[in-house]
Amino acid sequence: MSEMLCDQCPVRDDAIYRSAAGSDWAEIEAARIGCVTLPKGHLLMPDQRECAYLYTIIEGWAYTYSLLADGRRQILTYHTKGDLLTIPTLTRAGVKASVRCLTEVRACQFDAEKMREVLQSAPQLNKGLFEYLGEQKRQCDFRLIELGALTAEEAIAALILSITRRARQSGEEAGEIRFPLRLAEIADTVGITEVHAGRIVRNLEKKGAIARRDSASMFVNEAYLQEVAREAEPILFP
Amino acid sequence: MSEMLCDQCPVRDDAIYRSAAGSDWAEIEAARIGCVTLPKGHLLMPDQRECAYLYTIIEGWAYTYSLLADGRRQILTYHTKGDLLTIPTLTRAGVKASVRCLTEVRACQFDAEKMREVLQSAPQLNKGLFEYLGEQKRQCDFRLIELGALTAEEAIAALILSITRRARQSGEEAGEIRFPLRLAEIADTVGITEVHAGRIVRNLEKKGAIARRDSASMFVNEAYLQEVAREAEPILFP
DNA sequence: CGGTAGGTTGACGTCCCTCAAGTATTGTGG
């Protein structure tokens, strides 16, 4: 199943692997099961907390979400190339949440138990995980600011911008990007209804901030969107 | 300045200290500057990211918040007994945020530079920090669900509950607790205006979910509040 | 060709904001 060796891996410089020492790679390969292709809509951690595997996304999009008893859904974060999926399996902590594939996802699959051991014995990798989780926390804080202090339009602009930037990092060029979210996802990310999310997106389109070609790609006027989103970066005092 | 030795410290079993090994305490004491009392309203990290000191709260309340350019404020989290303040100083990461004392705060002050070294050389302490940050992330995810998927009333109920529980842990007895938040803080936590937060709190009072004596203490009907908050814990599939 | 999933639109109701005026409550100096 090892179609590809780690030293050719396209995500070798992402996430926790960035800080891996040369000697760590043998251990990583030992925990590695192989490449898998998860279909669009596939669900990881359907029991909402545990999973026997850890994944590293090679290509495609997924999102982590929680469900309330009455059916309300809150999307916590999006994942793409380089991201680790099912992290709660590693740390044995975190809110109850599942992961769903938004597109078809190519990923590298690891044995969770072995990976846990590798991470404990390899200080560089552990440091990498530490930093990666720190970055996740930072993103989460930003989302908190977006949800709490921004209007729905600002929050949607910020969301589209963040998706756009990650798509860029994954190699897509400026302007037109592959945009995997449906209105339902946008709505459950910023905490409004699908219908109203539709109105806001349409309004952004009328203003010239974005343009949807087919349902899977979007032209993004980044400069304009940045103004709308007010680029939630805070400021000084008091 | 070392009025109190670590082995008598009331927060010895909290946060990152919980997992400290016996040999770690000498190093911790070496990084320790002493006990300080920060007045109500005191601001840490006014430059929004760096601080020469690390603090452990012994008693009192504080909160971490970010400001937007137009003055909007988002409170990210509350801190009390056992919590670490100015963590970004340690990890050199995180969103721009400041910490303000909500009440007078008694805290143990550490030299940030030395503490960083201690944490690197003591694996048990580092593990403790790792777990503490994981818990912070979990809280942040919960807040995200509260802000995104809950109504303002539900979110306020959840906020009051979480403050209540922490007050209990700090030793206050059931029923009446010391409640340090003003309406302004509640509003900027759940992302609504002060006026509307006032209406919702007053309504909770009319329903018998809470009762305010003076402005600093509150009777909390936990069972009822839990119903209102729907206790945001998620569920299974699909 | 019909079925289905996703998107749009309108009407109407509720939640929340804004502005403004008013009333406790707290803090301060005499």
Place this chain on the structure above:
DNA sequence: CCACAATACTTGAGGGACGTCAACCTACCG
């Protein structure tokens, strides 16, 4: 202890943002 100011909270009226329901429209897929 009081007078006074400052801070915190309350209340009302009118408007805007967002939710709900239902109909309709469009693309895509077998």
